[in-house]
Amino acid sequence: MNETNNISSTSAPSPLERAGERLVVLGAGESGVGAAYLAQQQGYEVFVSDFGAIADKYKAQLQGWNIRFEEKQHTESEILNATEVVKSPGIPEKAPIVKVLRAKGIPVISEIEFAGRYTDAKIIAITGSNGKTTTTGLTYHILKNAGLNVGLAGNIGNSFAYQVATEKFEYYVLELSSFMLDDMYEFRAHIAVLLNITPDHLDRYDYKLENYADSKFRIVQNQTAEDYFIYCADDAETLKGVGKRTIAAQLLPFSIQKALLLGAYLNGEELTINTPNNNHFIMTITKLALQGKHNIYNSMASGIVSKVLELRNESIRDSMGDFKNVAHRLEHVADISGIRFINDSKATNVNSTWYALEGMPDGKVVLILGGVDKGNDYNELAGLVQKKVKAIVCMGTDNSRIHAAFDGEVAKIVDTASAFDAVNAAYKLATKGDTVLLSPACASFDLFKNYEERGEQFKKAVMEL
Template sequence: MAKQKGLSVFVSDTGVIAAGYKHLLTTHGIPFEEEGHTEAKIVSAREVVKSPGIPNDVAIIGQLLQHNVPIIDEIEFAARYAKGKIIAITGSNGKSTTVHLTYHLLKRAGFHVALAGNMGHSFAKCMAENIYDYYVLELSSFQLEGIKNFKADIACLLNITPDHLNRYNHAIAAYTKAKLNILRNMCRSDHFIYNNDDAIINQQLNQLAISPARYPISILTGAQPPPVIYSSNGAFHFRFNQRSFSINHHLTHLPGPHNQYNTMAAIAIATLTGVSLDIIAAALPTFHGLPHRMEWCGAPQNIDCYNDSKATNVAAAQVALLSFNRPITWIIGGKDKGNDYTILLPIVKKSVKAIICLGENNTTIIKAFYSLGFPIQETDNMGSAVDIALSMALPGEVILLSPACTSFDLFENFEDRGNQFREKIKLCIAQSKK
């Protein structure tokens, strides 16, 4: 996009640039280097667009700061050229589902809308390829750190739970500050949707002067007055812009209380952009969620199997466990991020009948749940994990892959982990039919 806008561009990477990206750079006449930075060349730049995954404490960032070179994020850069409305969605968990459901509702309404951000689709690349009326962006805390003039027309904050704290000196306040940067530059004509049941969000909002109109969401009962957006008696209720309406829960296929927040946020965004209630009601049943996020994979032996491989932290696993009122055989484990599993003890004691640890080192997990007294087994193979789970679970129960850990000890990524689970379930179903 920068090249398209007539800017002089140079790409520098400490790693090896993938062949496909090299071809793209060469095709567009963009010079690049890999496996190291040429410091003198980089610090002579007028501006640096930093990949959000690069920590702020690496040497080259320090050199840029010493030379007073402005450092921004790709989201900030692309937003300079955006002519359409920007819908920005963040949160520790639920971002991808909410972003995709929002996009689905707007697309079904016939809007010219793009999906970009923290899910593999660059905002800048999207801008370079087409001009849209609406941009639905999933934004991570890393991406929000580097914004200065970026402004959302509609912002949504789903939740804040401890995650990526190694990036923020293990301080939840610093992580929260990055998330709340989504409100930066918003004005009174803009809209802010947020989780009213999240204690961290409410604590921080009470300390801020917020310009955009607020739309709090709640699923807790008995709140007086009821929040603007809330869930009760089997329906989602909305009261804003001199308008009230309700939508039945049965119109959505997304399970669990966490998906009630996600669904209400997406419906609110669609309504604020002008999507009619009839279109929303028709579109909701056609959205079946995303792969690796509470994805139903089948029911071998009449046991429902769910792939929640994207649950790479404790909070994500917690909402998955809370989604069922049937006994769960839980597949957990992977590369630990310093997780505190003790917060899961009450729900695990109530809902889990057995644990299969799937990781290279399961010591922390076993120590956390050993006192509960139910079966805990270990394996380093997905096929074995599913076989063990099927030997423990009974018809009508649930097998849940919700690892609470990253996947990089045994798998390429969370997609690989989830795909292996799904394929094993398919194989088990096929074998049962022979």
């Protein structure tokens, strides 16, 4: 394919153009296009390169802003003269263009790192293997309802960089993946939250849990004694990481297993929070909008953030009581013939599925599993499957490892290769009072574009029953 066929020709110099400073953006999704706009606003010469096809929406934005771009290729002559490169978190280190950039010593950073340079807003940064989307959404909900001027970004919402370029928020709540954290160096979180560390994405970390954990702990780098680090005191890997580091921030743990002087803990049925500024908060857990043990942890983390910011208790309670979870994360779809259908398509690893099952009734779950297996150890689910699950519906192109793990452990396992077939099979296996739970424990790329499409097709199939 001729290079010039895929490179846009529109270009307009910025009135603020920095002499000799050229920013290249790899990946033209939400984060990349946002970074390109902010870079142009800040006076860089900007070029965007995507090895795949660029969605029409983003192509139109780049053209409207007169930002040069290419798709379906990486042209080295356009990229290797960069002063700095902003890389999409989805591009792995093993990608050839990234290897060349590293070899040449050209700085490669994330959109979050880049955007963080151009805002003086207070940053609440949230990471973890599981629960970060829910906790980020809940924290944003509490802050916004309390009247704070707050933005939502990272893995959720609109591009952080684009918001920095176009808004004047005083606070940001950011959901950060390990891939984002890997390319962050000077970024500082005023309040950092680490929910948990369980095996995930290990193919990006040489299959070593300690490498993945190190990535998660990058969230505390650059914090000072004026900042706060909120973490789960019941999570073994997190405690191991805290133990081997000197963390400058003030530590605020949370636990459902033991009482804590500072942070959050359970006192019977009461979620109790104490923060260093003598702020105290109590809420009965039965009044939380998010139920289940894992969601008590999520609510604790959000609650600590709220009390660090000295929000009113009444406002926090109202927000924690009326929050609606994000789509595809333990999302109630419908009750049909007395059977409850739950969409947990965002559960792309075993631990997420474990959390989902943990909150389900004993012996009454028809579980839909399967997809692209990332090296899953299904043994972690064995105890919960025996206790909670009456049947498994496999939804994937290769279900052999699910069969190997659970044949003989549940009464029935069936194979399907579409959301429609999976829902219909589950409906036939379920009886009144049961729950059909889509919580795949796998990535979606064998049958779907992403977990969102998987969840939407599941919901559509349910509504067609």
